[in-house]
Amino acid sequence: MTLTKMDIVEKISETLDLSGPEAKETMEEMLEIIKVTLASGNDIMISGFGKFQVNEKAPRKGRNPATGEIMMLGGRKIVTFKCSGKLRNQINETVE
Template identity: 30%
Template sequence: MNKAELIDQIADASGLSKADSKKALDAFISATTGELKKGGRISLVGFGSFAVSERSARKGRNPKTGKEINIPAKKVVKFKAGADLADSVN
Protein backbone atom coordinates (compact mmCIF):
# COMPACT_ATOMS: atom_id res chain seq x y z
CA MET A 1 0.00 0.00 0.00
CA ASN A 2 1.33 3.43 -0.88
CA LYS A 3 0.48 6.83 0.62
CA ALA A 4 -2.38 7.55 -1.81
CA GLU A 5 -3.99 4.17 -1.09
CA LEU A 6 -3.62 4.78 2.66
CA ILE A 7 -5.32 8.17 2.30
CA ASP A 8 -8.20 6.47 0.44
CA GLN A 9 -8.53 3.88 3.24
CA ILE A 10 -8.55 6.59 5.92
CA ALA A 11 -11.18 8.58 4.03
CA ASP A 12 -13.42 5.50 3.62
CA ALA A 13 -13.10 4.41 7.25
CA SER A 14 -13.51 7.85 8.84
CA GLY A 15 -15.98 9.55 6.54
CA LEU A 16 -13.52 12.42 6.01
CA SER A 17 -12.81 13.82 2.58
CA LYS A 18 -9.62 12.71 0.85
CA ALA A 19 -8.18 16.20 1.32
CA ASP A 20 -8.85 16.12 5.07
CA SER A 21 -7.48 12.57 5.30
CA LYS A 22 -4.30 13.70 3.55
CA LYS A 23 -3.96 16.62 6.00
CA ALA A 24 -4.45 14.26 8.96
CA LEU A 25 -1.87 11.78 7.66
CA ASP A 26 0.63 14.56 6.90
CA ALA A 27 0.09 15.99 10.40
CA PHE A 28 0.70 12.56 11.95
CA ILE A 29 3.90 12.08 9.94
CA SER A 30 5.11 15.59 10.83
CA ALA A 31 4.40 15.18 14.55
CA THR A 32 6.03 11.74 14.64
CA THR A 33 9.11 12.96 12.77
CA GLY A 34 9.46 15.98 15.05
CA GLU A 35 9.26 13.91 18.22
CA LEU A 36 11.76 11.33 16.95
CA LYS A 37 14.19 14.09 15.90
CA LYS A 38 14.14 15.29 19.52
CA GLY A 39 14.99 11.75 20.63
CA GLY A 40 11.50 11.09 21.98
CA ARG A 41 9.30 8.04 21.72
CA ILE A 42 5.82 7.62 20.23
CA SER A 43 3.60 4.97 21.85
CA LEU A 44 0.25 4.03 20.33
CA VAL A 45 -1.36 1.53 22.70
CA GLY A 46 -2.34 -1.65 20.86
CA PHE A 47 -0.58 -0.59 17.65
CA GLY A 48 3.07 -0.17 18.59
CA SER A 49 5.81 2.27 19.41
CA PHE A 50 8.44 4.21 17.51
CA ALA A 51 11.77 5.02 19.14
CA VAL A 52 15.24 6.22 18.16
CA SER A 53 18.16 3.91 18.83
CA GLU A 54 21.88 4.54 18.46
CA ARG A 55 23.88 2.16 16.31
CA SER A 56 27.56 2.21 17.25
CA ALA A 57 30.43 2.49 14.79
CA ARG A 58 31.75 -0.80 13.52
CA LYS A 59 34.00 -2.37 10.95
CA GLY A 60 32.50 -3.90 7.83
CA ARG A 61 33.66 -5.40 4.60
CA ASN A 62 33.04 -4.16 1.07
CA PRO A 63 31.40 -7.19 -0.59
CA LYS A 64 32.75 -6.27 -4.01
CA THR A 65 36.42 -5.83 -3.11
CA GLY A 66 36.65 -7.58 0.25
CA LYS A 67 38.39 -4.50 1.66
CA GLU A 68 37.68 -3.66 5.32
CA ILE A 69 35.80 -0.37 5.83
CA ASN A 70 34.72 1.71 8.81
CA ILE A 71 30.96 2.16 9.20
CA PRO A 72 30.18 5.32 11.22
CA ALA A 73 27.79 5.45 14.17
CA LYS A 74 24.26 6.64 13.43
CA LYS A 75 20.77 6.90 14.82
CA VAL A 76 18.05 4.59 13.50
CA VAL A 77 14.28 4.52 13.97
CA LYS A 78 12.86 1.31 15.37
CA PHE A 79 9.25 0.16 15.48
CA LYS A 80 7.98 -2.44 17.92
CA ALA A 81 4.53 -3.83 17.21
CA GLY A 82 1.99 -3.79 20.01
CA ALA A 83 0.20 -6.91 21.24
CA ASP A 84 -3.06 -6.17 19.41
CA LEU A 85 -1.29 -5.59 16.09
CA ALA A 86 0.88 -8.68 16.49
CA ASP A 87 -2.16 -10.82 17.36
CA SER A 88 -4.20 -9.54 14.40
CA VAL A 89 -1.36 -10.33 11.97
CA ASN A 90 -0.98 -13.84 13.33
Template identity: 35%
Template sequence: MNKNDLIETIADTAQISKAAAERGLNGMLTMMSMAMEDGERVTLAGFGSFTVVDRAPRTGRNPKTGEVVPIPPRKAVKFRPGKHLSKKLQ
Protein backbone atom coordinates in the same frame (compact mmCIF):
# COMPACT_ATOMS: atom_id res chain seq x y z
CA MET B 1 0.24 -0.25 0.99
CA ASN B 2 1.76 3.09 0.11
CA LYS B 3 0.94 6.61 1.31
CA ASN B 4 -1.72 7.21 -1.39
CA ASP B 5 -3.45 3.93 -0.51
CA LEU B 6 -3.40 4.94 3.16
CA ILE B 7 -4.90 8.37 2.35
CA GLU B 8 -7.70 6.72 0.33
CA THR B 9 -8.43 4.27 3.15
CA ILE B 10 -8.54 7.05 5.76
CA ALA B 11 -10.83 9.14 3.56
CA ASP B 12 -13.22 6.22 2.96
CA THR B 13 -13.24 5.07 6.59
CA ALA B 14 -13.70 8.55 8.09
CA GLN B 15 -15.99 9.69 5.26
CA ILE B 16 -13.90 12.79 4.59
CA SER B 17 -12.25 14.17 1.47
CA LYS B 18 -8.90 12.83 0.31
CA ALA B 19 -7.43 16.32 0.79
CA ALA B 20 -8.53 16.36 4.44
CA ALA B 21 -7.21 12.83 4.97
CA GLU B 22 -3.87 13.82 3.44
CA ARG B 23 -3.59 16.90 5.68
CA GLY B 24 -4.36 14.77 8.73
CA LEU B 25 -1.87 12.07 7.81
CA ASN B 26 0.87 14.60 6.98
CA GLY B 27 0.24 16.38 10.27
CA MET B 28 0.51 13.13 12.21
CA LEU B 29 3.73 12.11 10.43
CA THR B 30 5.24 15.55 11.02
CA MET B 31 4.47 15.42 14.74
CA MET B 32 5.84 11.88 15.02
CA SER B 33 9.05 12.93 13.23
CA MET B 34 9.48 15.98 15.45
CA ALA B 35 8.98 13.92 18.60
CA MET B 36 11.53 11.31 17.48
CA GLU B 37 14.03 14.05 16.51
CA ASP B 38 13.77 15.21 20.16
CA GLY B 39 14.49 11.64 21.31
CA GLU B 40 10.94 10.93 22.45
CA ARG B 41 9.21 7.59 22.11
CA VAL B 42 6.02 7.60 20.00
CA THR B 43 3.44 5.06 21.14
CA LEU B 44 0.21 4.27 19.30
CA ALA B 45 -1.91 2.16 21.64
CA GLY B 46 -2.78 -1.22 20.15
CA PHE B 47 -0.42 -0.69 17.22
CA GLY B 48 3.10 -0.28 18.56
CA SER B 49 5.86 2.15 19.45
CA PHE B 50 8.64 3.90 17.59
CA THR B 51 11.91 4.69 19.37
CA VAL B 52 15.20 6.22 18.31
CA VAL B 53 18.21 4.03 19.04
CA ASP B 54 21.94 4.66 18.70
CA ARG B 55 23.79 2.33 16.37
CA ALA B 56 27.40 1.71 17.32
CA PRO B 57 30.21 2.17 14.82
CA ARG B 58 31.17 -1.03 13.03
CA THR B 59 33.05 -2.33 10.07
CA GLY B 60 31.45 -3.50 6.86
CA ARG B 61 32.78 -4.98 3.67
CA ASN B 62 32.49 -3.71 0.10
CA PRO B 63 30.90 -6.65 -1.75
CA LYS B 64 32.68 -5.85 -5.03
CA THR B 65 36.22 -5.47 -3.73
CA GLY B 66 36.10 -7.18 -0.34
CA GLU B 67 37.66 -4.04 1.16
CA VAL B 68 36.88 -3.39 4.83
CA VAL B 69 34.92 -0.14 5.21
CA PRO B 70 34.27 1.68 8.50
CA ILE B 71 30.59 2.44 9.17
CA PRO B 72 30.15 5.47 11.45
CA PRO B 73 27.74 5.56 14.40
CA ARG B 74 24.22 6.75 13.62
CA LYS B 75 20.71 6.97 14.95
CA ALA B 76 17.97 4.67 13.66
CA VAL B 77 14.24 4.25 14.23
CA LYS B 78 13.14 1.00 15.82
CA PHE B 79 9.52 -0.24 15.73
CA ARG B 80 8.09 -2.60 18.29
CA PRO B 81 4.58 -3.90 17.60
CA GLY B 82 1.98 -3.73 20.37
CA LYS B 83 0.17 -6.73 21.85
CA HIS B 84 -2.91 -6.29 19.67
CA LEU B 85 -0.93 -6.13 16.43
CA SER B 86 1.35 -9.00 17.47
CA LYS B 87 -1.67 -11.24 18.12
CA LYS B 88 -3.14 -10.42 14.69
CA LEU B 89 0.13 -11.33 12.99
CA GLN B 90 0.39 -14.78 14.56
Protein backbone atom coordinates in the same frame (compact mmCIF):
# COMPACT_ATOMS: atom_id res chain seq x y z
CA MET C 1 -0.09 -6.54 -1.43
CA THR C 2 1.40 -3.29 -0.09
CA LEU C 3 -0.73 -0.59 1.48
CA THR C 4 0.39 2.80 0.15
CA LYS C 5 -0.02 6.27 1.60
CA MET C 6 -2.70 6.97 -1.01
CA ASP C 7 -4.61 3.84 0.07
CA ILE C 8 -4.53 5.07 3.67
CA VAL C 9 -5.73 8.53 2.60
CA GLU C 10 -8.66 6.94 0.76
CA LYS C 11 -9.59 4.84 3.82
CA ILE C 12 -9.41 7.91 6.08
CA SER C 13 -11.59 9.82 3.62
CA GLU C 14 -14.21 7.04 3.53
CA THR C 15 -14.19 6.24 7.26
CA LEU C 16 -14.27 9.82 8.54
CA ASP C 17 -16.34 11.22 5.67
CA LEU C 18 -13.64 13.75 4.76
CA SER C 19 -12.82 15.15 1.35
CA GLY C 20 -9.71 13.81 -0.35
CA PRO C 21 -7.62 16.92 0.41
CA GLU C 22 -8.75 16.93 4.06
CA ALA C 23 -7.86 13.26 4.47
CA LYS C 24 -4.48 13.84 2.81
CA GLU C 25 -3.78 16.81 5.10
CA THR C 26 -4.70 14.68 8.14
CA MET C 27 -2.35 11.92 7.01
CA GLU C 28 0.50 14.33 6.25
CA GLU C 29 0.14 16.04 9.64
CA MET C 30 0.22 12.70 11.47
CA LEU C 31 3.35 11.63 9.59
CA GLU C 32 5.01 14.99 10.28
CA ILE C 33 4.35 14.62 14.02
CA ILE C 34 5.91 11.14 13.94
CA LYS C 35 8.95 12.33 11.93
CA VAL C 36 9.63 15.34 14.17
CA THR C 37 9.25 13.27 17.34
CA LEU C 38 11.65 10.56 16.12
CA ALA C 39 14.14 13.12 14.76
CA SER C 40 14.28 14.73 18.21
CA GLY C 41 15.29 11.34 19.66
CA ASN C 42 11.99 10.60 21.39
CA ASP C 43 10.10 7.32 21.19
CA ILE C 44 6.48 6.98 20.08
CA MET C 45 4.11 4.59 21.86
CA ILE C 46 0.74 3.97 20.22
CA SER C 47 -1.42 1.91 22.56
CA GLY C 48 -2.72 -1.27 20.93
CA PHE C 49 -0.35 -0.83 17.97
CA GLY C 50 3.26 -0.67 19.10
CA LYS C 51 6.33 1.39 19.87
CA PHE C 52 8.71 3.20 17.52
CA GLN C 53 12.06 3.57 19.26
CA VAL C 54 15.23 5.49 18.33
CA ASN C 55 18.37 3.43 19.02
CA GLU C 56 22.08 4.15 18.65
CA LYS C 57 24.23 1.80 16.58
CA ALA C 58 27.89 1.71 17.57
CA PRO C 59 30.67 2.27 15.04
CA ARG C 60 31.71 -0.99 13.38
CA LYS C 61 34.09 -2.48 10.86
CA GLY C 62 32.87 -2.66 7.30
CA ARG C 63 34.23 -3.54 3.89
CA ASN C 64 34.07 -1.61 0.65
CA PRO C 65 32.48 -4.14 -1.73
CA ALA C 66 34.22 -2.65 -4.77
CA THR C 67 37.78 -2.64 -3.40
CA GLY C 68 37.60 -5.05 -0.47
CA GLU C 69 39.17 -2.35 1.71
CA ILE C 70 38.33 -2.62 5.42
CA MET C 71 37.06 0.61 6.94
CA MET C 72 35.33 1.86 10.06
CA LEU C 73 31.68 2.82 9.64
CA GLY C 74 30.50 5.57 11.96
CA GLY C 75 27.81 5.19 14.57
CA ARG C 76 24.29 6.12 13.61
CA LYS C 77 20.74 6.28 14.87
CA ILE C 78 18.11 3.80 13.68
CA VAL C 79 14.39 3.46 14.27
CA THR C 80 12.98 0.12 15.36
CA PHE C 81 9.37 -0.94 15.76
CA LYS C 82 8.03 -3.43 18.27
CA CYS C 83 4.39 -4.33 17.85
CA SER C 84 2.08 -4.58 20.84
CA GLY C 85 0.88 -7.93 22.11
CA LYS C 86 -2.62 -7.02 20.96
CA LEU C 87 -1.43 -6.42 17.37
CA ARG C 88 0.75 -9.55 17.43
CA ASN C 89 -2.27 -11.62 18.46
CA GLN C 90 -4.42 -10.05 15.74
CA ILE C 91 -1.78 -10.79 13.09
CA ASN C 92 -1.43 -14.39 14.26
CA GLU C 93 -5.19 -14.92 14.25
CA THR C 94 -5.29 -14.10 10.52
CA VAL C 95 -2.52 -16.63 9.79
CA GLU C 96 -4.31 -19.59 11.37
